Amino acid sequence: MAKKRTKRKPIIKKKVRKQSFSMTKADFLPLLAILGITALLFFRAQGYEFVNWDDDFNISKNPNLRNLDWANIKGIFSTHVIGNYNPLATLSFAIENHFFGLNPKAFHTTNILLHLICTFLAYRFMRVLEIPVLGAVAVALLFGIHPMKVESVAWVTERKDVLYSAFYLGALINYVKWYKSKFKSKYMVFVVVLFLLSLFSKIQAVALPLSMMALDYFWKRPIDKRWLIEKGGLLLMSFVIGLVGIYFLRQQGSLDSTSNYTFIERILVGMYSYSVYIVKFFVPFRISPLYPYPASLPLMVYASPAVFLGVLALAWISFKRNWRPLLFGIAFFTVNIMFVLQVVGAGQAFLADRFVYMPYLGLSFPLVYYAMELAKRSKKLSRIVVGAGAVWMIALMVLTWNHVPLWKDSGSLWTHVLKYYQHAALPYRNRAQYFRDNQQYDLALADYARSIAIEADADVVNSRARLYFDRQQWPEAMKEYNYAIELDATVAEYWINRGAVHAMQGNYQAALSDMTAGIEADPDFINGYKNRSLVYQALGQMPPAQNDLQSYLSRNPYDATIWYESGRLFRIQKQPQNALPALTRAVDLDRTSGRYLLERARVNVTLGNKQAARSDLARAEALGATIDAKTRQAVQ
Template sequence: MSKHKNHSKNTVSPKSVFRSPSTEEILQKSGQNVPKESFFSSGAGKGLVILLLVIASFIAFSGGFKNQFVDWDDHVYIENNYLVTQPQGHWGEAFKTHVALNYHPFTVISMMMNASVSGSENPGSFILTNFFIHVLNSILVFLLVSLLVPGKRMVPLFTALLFAVHPMRVESVTWISERKDVLYGFFFLLAGINYLVYLNSGRKVKYLILTFLLFFCSCMSKGQAVVLPLVLLLFDYWMGRKIESKAIVEKIPFLIVSLVFGLIAVNIQSGGDFHGMIQLVGEQRSALSVRAFTLFERLQYAGYGFMMYCWHLFFPFKLGAFYPYEAVGPNYKMYPIGLVFMILVLIATAFSFKKSRLFVFAIGFFTITIALVLQIVSVGAAIMADRYTYIPYIGLFFLFTMLLESLVEKSAVYTKMVWAVLSLFVVFCIFQTRKQVKIWENTGTLFSRNIELYPNDPRSYYTRGKYIGEKEGKLDESIADNLKAIELGYKDDSGPWENLGTAYGIKGDAKKAAEYFSMAIEKGAKSGETYMNRGIAYFNLSQPEKAIPDFEKALTMKNSKSTFTRGFLAAAQLNSGHAQSALENFNIVIDKEGGMDAIYFYNRGLTKNQLGDRAGAIRDIQKALQIQPDYNEAKQALKLLGAV
């Protein structure tokens, strides 16, 4: 008998190894009925599923189609990114630049395509594209799970539905900057599907090559894709393939790509340029935390994130845009509990390696795909983020639906109950998602929600204060928010001080504006606009000699609004008796930079008059009146010049 078994084992053909997933085999061995084919395997069935996914997704996310850009990387990715605002002629540069400390040229190119079609000032175009890709991803999840468990109805359907409408998806879909999530997910899922086809086809090389190309595209969309080689090994395990040398060797090209993209990510997020090969779009900074967290602290943060991601799967409440370390405190009691939870789950997974392929596969998928963002290496100022679960949650959705379907397989009595539970949970998720997309309507609504959740987070007060001051004109509320941010720990950051200077400048209090802009500069403000604004405050205080060096400094820096700044510089020079310098700058503003505001011609006319060019003065002031017929100061000046 023993010899017969060994002989059978040695003569198993490769095809038989890949004929079906091991879960199906386990169910068959246990005497349970496994359907050979389901309605969803037919063309009509798949069409119905696709229609259902589209409708459910639309109901869940349509309330966010008119959302605005938010002041949380959208200005870096879109509004202040010349690659997107001026895409023509810059397509190749996307491969040589990084944005917001991320190297993802395919993501940037997709945004450039958006801008080429509908302009860079239309947030709806970017959001709709995110949504469209997300719907495609939901369909791909259905196809992927159908390959993992052929013949099943409930598991592919509800795994895809939960992926489509869960409120933890909102950040990835509604936040424009997270185009990278849905795009890397698209290629990641396609790669997974092709790899399963590769296994089921008797390992035809063309499918492995296509898997590799799709994996490369996924890495070019977001660095989180680098874990795919380990996921492919999980697919081998699930499908019953022995993890032998051939299975490892064929992953080597994937691992090399992962290593390269990993090195790029670490270098860039440390503030580097990858040996001069990749340049920065935007302000130079570093994402890697400079805080001296101990290894034990970092493991606790990882455990806390691991636990909360599992919790939010079933209880998606109190979801925020930003989960700060400071707001929950360094001694937060849930940190050690989270670490214990993570350790117990991983130990249970390890012990079930030979007993439960389902548990190992599902938890393994979640853990592998979430591991890089569990803050063991601290990146940024947040302890976790909803967007990080975009692909990882597929593992947990799969586990959840498989466990419920196992009840149906045991007894038909549970069928209606299980379908009802899953359907109600999907409806609940749609309801919660509709609420969540409204939170992302604009910067004000987003960070007001974060303040509700984390009232001690200075970043949220600062960001909301900037928005409501600049966009809504709520100057007193803006001042209060920025003062609160300073009180809570943002006193060494230039941002709140600059916001205060702007608010007081708009209110007409030039003295306070100058004081706050000076504080912003003292705290390290690097924008030309800060110097320009302090110069304007000095100008309004009738201190042109102080204003001139600020305007000159601003013109040497980025974001200086050069025409506007030079116009003020010329006016300050005129008021301080430097008429010749003023004339030179007014000439640059009008003749070289195309400044066509009436005030530029009016002031140049006054300058020419000071220099004895009466005829030139009259021409310029008359031009000012052509541009602005109700310009009373210009009319009065012409009378004084005897030109009327």
């Protein structure tokens, strides 16, 4: 007589509407272990530097970070940073800069803490889905330790990844609670608020309503009027932020980066990227911060439709056979990765590790779900599943441990990229900049030469010219600036810089001519006004020098040094009534400079404000300023 088969219990309970969402004692120890392991893998990044790959534009050169006031906050929410609209990430940088200055440790520490928060939320997401503790541990551990996550954590610029994901996961958790609590409105309020915060952190968050639809399929939720209103509102939010993001990307020119490919080739690039991301989830090979577009598409790109169609076939089979966990995972991964597949160019590369930070949760879920189902069949299978999973995760941890130090500084970063991509100009250019900043001039010149040999880029030529300028090699600098202008005469900086070479050689009229040409090319290139003012001063032409300083300050009112220079020029021109407010503004912006106070003391003496002058002089001396005898005598 045939043995009666026993039906295995499903991993996810049939009862789906559970009111209690609290953590239990069984959650704390596993969570502590997950977060401890993840922190151990990433803690070294606290001591790393900023890198010369967008960290400068996002942080050190970002004018909206200079002061934490309403004017700058408005600027953060109304502008982009090199085509990216992620104002909340930028606001977080502004807050850090306000309290810690440009200390990389503070910025790196925040990224690590946010990654730990996301790892915790990944665990909570699994638990509110009623995945058992062991399954939630496996999914969350994969989220925390996977080497493809390193870029999002160790690169300060990618604050937007860990920040949007924290809000994104929070929104998903509250969406589950909303459904299971029989649609309590407070949870939907949390969903909307967290979704909005996620959208303002990174445009990739537009996929959230689609992720929720994948959950609805998983739960067998019917499509009704409530569903249509709810998803319609969320999709409208995605649409609006998506349009804003596309506008800024187009304004920056980022959408044109694959314009040399045909439409079919772009589709192939998208399929290839999709396939590679899946493969790298299981076997993270050749991890690189940059995957530059090749001159011609490799054979694997043309073979990628086979993998892509294979995934589609698996999704169709899952749908027909009601394999909901598998189809949910495929759908979650797909909807979260599809907007960044570079079918329409939006960057310098056709792949980017940072893009998988959230999507990989979709691959982890069905893998862990079916591994646990398999392990329940027999003790032997259970040992095999646990053993294989442990070996794989240990291998991932080793890869992550080895990959984190690549982000120590720009030198290690670009040296690693060049292990795989010697044909690309960008790694040589950026490593040359690192060498130049560290006074390794011969190494910098060698890398500049390699970069220019690959691609005659005017900006790289300008950088090489600046190296010669810093070394006071005027003929070499002049030759390079001539070449940069020959390559692109529309860039103001090249004209201004060549004018500076003329000025250093005493050719002030030639300097004025070049700097004026630069300002005409771009009236908002503010360094042009500052440099031309110095030339006018050298020629003894103080009124136009002062006019240039005012033009500079009208565009950047937060530069204490230029307010000081403006006040000093007003004093020289015997306009103390104009000098005083300018110097007061300089002092307000930088209270650590003794020379600003000393200059204001001189103006106060001229205006007869001796008591104020004595106060300024005392503060200036306390800050280390050297007080000349004439000024000291004048305040007596």
